[in-house]
Amino acid sequence: MEYHSPASFDEASALAAQAQGVTRFLAGGTDVLVQLRSDLVTPDTLIDVKRIAGARDITRNADGSWTLGVAVSGAEMREHAELGRDWPGLVEAMDLIGSTQVQGRATLAGNLCNASPAADSVPAMVAAGVRVTITGPDGTRQAAAEEIPTAPGKTSLGKGELVSALHVPARGDRGGDAYLRFIPRTEMDIAVVGAAVNLRLDGETVTEAWVSLGAVAPTVLLVEDAAAAIIGTTLDDAALAALDSAARAACSPIDDKRGTVDFRTEVAGVLARRAARFAYARAKGDAK
């Protein structure tokens, strides 16, 4: 295995474009190094992105939007009070992943590119409208977070392409987000179902909404029907029931040791409702 620690994303991309065999990018390493250690994936070329300028930065832009470096750890996000005030659901989703030790290394970009359908931060990113910059041999392009994973462990990134920055929209007024997951214990487990909701209010009425579900399909889903079910409502019981059924209708989960198809489908509806109520309370300023 060759290890590289390039100084720029262009250099990282060129290294990957020229590499033979299996190439992996190393951010926090909490997936890549586990796969290496358990002989699941032994890269021929490993490209560490942590020393690239800006990779460790959390930046609030003039318009209120955020640019997050690809090597920013969960712990760094958690410690950033202003980011947590704007996007508590996104920060909490990332914070749910693993132990203190894992939080010291794990990154949003890595969670996205590992392409697990159960990745906790990904529904929160998708609901928040996170976009990523991708650097490749032909320059840079942008994509929505939900366009990156295409199947378990597979991404839409081409040879020589890597995510080089994450962009979180400006929070704006009367907005709120939340992510909830079901696990059979209180800590340190993989989501059986995850649900994220991000919404905006005008008065008491939901004017914009995004609903995303994890671990109920081969990739994290952006469920437009579920968002449509609550837009224009005050999140009354009828709207929540419509949200619940739209969320359940979007599910195509697997049966495994963590949960059956029926269980996952039902829990997706329940968590979508609870996350919507939580995001709604945050948007009104009733909850932190």
Add this chain to the structure above:
Amino acid sequence: MSRVHVTTTVNGDETEFLCDPRETLLDCLRDRLNLTGAKEGCGTGDCGACSVTLDGRLVCSCLVLGVEAEGREIGTIEGVAQGDELHPLQRKFIEHAALQCGICTPGILVAAKALLEKSPDPTEEEVRYWLAGNLCRCTGYDKIIRAVMDTAAEMREAV
């Protein structure tokens, strides 16, 4: 396989080693630098027995490559005591009998020290969540938590 030359700082001392790029920081500490305090439990970041600090941040050294340590500052259990003088956490772990077999203990001490530096007056809940990534199969955790809480109280009085 060509070896990589790594220069890094461990417990305040600049040091260097040669390693294969696939070697973990844990293996480099143990096999290249003879610092065998960090233990390998699971090797996949689940048990915390290999906990060290990397630029002050608590990490599992089994999930860091040795080559990543270039130019960084590593803190291990060997740097916790000052010569023969034990760190208050180490004293309290003995006092409370907060260990049995001891394999998890170096990792728990490094992790608990990182917590108390960040949060000198933690709640019991905070301690339990912070140490959730440090598995102990002997003690049932209760004495560990009590030892950490007691250390925190003593260290606050000392300030």
